Amino acid sequence: MGSVDASETTVTGWAARDATGHLSPYTYTLRKTGPEDVVLKVKYCGICHTDIHQVKNDLGASKYPMVPGHEVVGEVVEVGPEVSKFRAGDVVGVGVIVGCCRDCRPCKANVEQYCNKKIWSYNDVYTDGKPTQGGFASAMVVDQKFVVKIPAGLAPEQAAPLLCAGVTVYSPLKHFGLMTPGLRGGILGLGGVGHMGVKVAKSMGHHVTVISSSNKKRAEAMDDLGADAYLVSSDADQMAAAADSLDYIIDTVPAKHPLEPYLALLKMDGKLVLMGVIAEPLSFVSPMVMLGRKTITGSFIGSMDETEEVLQFCVDKGLTSQIEVVKMDYVNQAFERLERNDVRYRFVVDVGGSNIEDAA
Numbered sequence: 001m002g003s004v005d006a007s008e009t010t011v012t013g014w015a016a017r018d019a020t021g022h023l024s025p026y027t028y029t030l031r032k033t034g035p036e037d038v039v040l041k042v043k044y045c046g047i048c049h050t051d052i053h054q055v056k057n058d059l060g061a062s063k064y065p066m067v068p069g070h071e072v073v074g075e076v077v078e079v080g081p082e083v084s085k086f087r088a089g090d091v092v093g094v095g096v097i098v099g100c101c102r103d104c105r106p107c108k109a110n111v112e113q114y115c116n117k118k119i120w121s122y123n124d125v126y127t128d129g130k131p132t133q134g135g136f137a138s139a140m141v142v143d144q145k146f147v148v149k150i151p152a153g154l155a156p157e158q159a160a161p162l163l164c165a166g167v168t169v170y171s172p173l174k175h176f177g178l179m180t181p182g183l184r185g186g187i188l189g190l191g192g193v194g195h196m197g198v199k200v201a202k203s204m205g206h207h208v209t210v211i212s213s214s215n216k217k218r219a220e221a222m223d224d225l226g227a228d229a230y231l232v233s234s235d236a237d238q239m240a241a242a243a244d245s246l247d248y249i250i251d252t253v254p255a256k257h258p259l260e261p262y263l264a265l266l267k268m269d270g271k272l273v274l275m276g277v278i279a280e281p282l283s284f285v286s287p288m289v290m291l292g293r294k295t296i297t298g299s300f301i302g303s304m305d306e307t308e309e310v311l312q313f314c315v316d317k318g319l320t321s322q323i324e325v326v327k328m329d330y331v332n333q334a335f336e337r338l339e340r341n342d343v344r345y346r347f348v349v350d351v352g353g354s355n356i357e358d359a360a
């Protein structure tokens, strides 16, 4: 962290300035620590495909300068007087949202990610009128409700991808009653979210089929991640042989794609859970869902409770994410490599080890 005066702390982050998405050092101030705020010095931050969508304005709502990053692990350096859950020195995590109304039905049901007044950890405006900025920065200040403790037994860089990718697959499996051992699941798109999908579903005792756009990841999916089967989506014979075989598919593809080939893989009552952020309409003909009473649904990250649960689930099951740790000055190359599907399977930036204050 940089200079501290009576009210504000100056920090350095890496921000996109426009829809080229190129990140460069950017200095800004954090809000004064409020009674329920936790100030954390960022140690690690994962790179999610959503960060690409956001810095490149894929959804048409990006505001700049934008410091992305929502898989944030840091060390608590200060807490407000009403913070009970955390103290200086704790290793903590922050994910996709940092605020909610606390009064609506989703908030009262502790699924605050579905609050219509949620505040995103970046590319949003906080209650004080300041833009929110994410985890590719030396520090963040976050309301304690949106901070989780990283349990003992998880390395901080390992924990980072669980804060978005991990909880994003855990939440729908839990919510839709898909934690039963013996289920047959499909993971469409073997990237950051998808590889956690394979690991979490395998740990729940599922038979897991990876459905990928190429054959390139076959050996690693089967040998390293423990998948049971592997389909190349463009191989009509393989797809036909697997028809009517899956209880669910977690669809993580981040671009427009046909749904019918995947609906055909589902058994009666099977569920296609859409995860990818795609700003174009997707289509299918109605008999594809009627004949077999199939469901097309979606899911958005997970609740704060589920975030704590997935962290402990990974400790209990001995699950790790597969990551490539890079320094902050590699972030633009990492974004480019992620965009061209060249990472196994999540980049995690070693923010704390990158001396980013010196770059400002």
Ligand SMILES: NC(=O)C1=CN([C@@H]2O[C@H](COP(=O)(O)OP(=O)(O)OC[C@H]3O[C@@H](n4cnc5c(N)ncnc54)[C@H](OP(=O)(O)O)[C@@H]3O)[C@@H](O)[C@H]2O)C=CC1
Binding pocket: 047, 048, 049, 050, 051, 053, 164, 165, 168, 188, 189, 190, 191, 192, 193, 194, 211, 212, 213, 214, 217, 252, 253, 254, 255, 256, 257, 274, 275, 276, 277, 278, 299, 300, 301, 302, 338, 341, 345
């Ligand atoms: N709903 C939610 O709460 C969340 C949504 N997301 C969204 O999920 C999506 C995936 O995120 P993430 O896992 O980080 O992304 P990654 O880029 O890491 O993985 C996506 C995978 O999808 C496949 N893929 C990529 N491009 C295409 C394409 N054009 N056509 C077909 N397949 C493709 C690739 O797998 P393969 O090589 O196997 O084909 C790739 O590895 C993004 O849109 C992201 O914004 C992310 C987190 C939470």
Ligand SMILES: O=C/C=C/c1ccc(O)c(O)c1
Binding pocket: 048, 050, 051, 059, 096, 164, 277, 300, 301
């Ligand atoms: O990576 C997490 C965010 C997912 C997300 C889902 C839906 C949406 O409209 C977004 O902007 C992001």
Ligand SMILES: [Zn+2]
Binding pocket: 048, 049, 050, 051, 070, 096, 164, 165
């Ligand atoms: Zn994400």
Ligand SMILES: [Zn+2]
Binding pocket: 100, 101, 102, 103, 104, 105, 106, 107, 115, 116, 117, 118
């Ligand atoms: Zn609410």
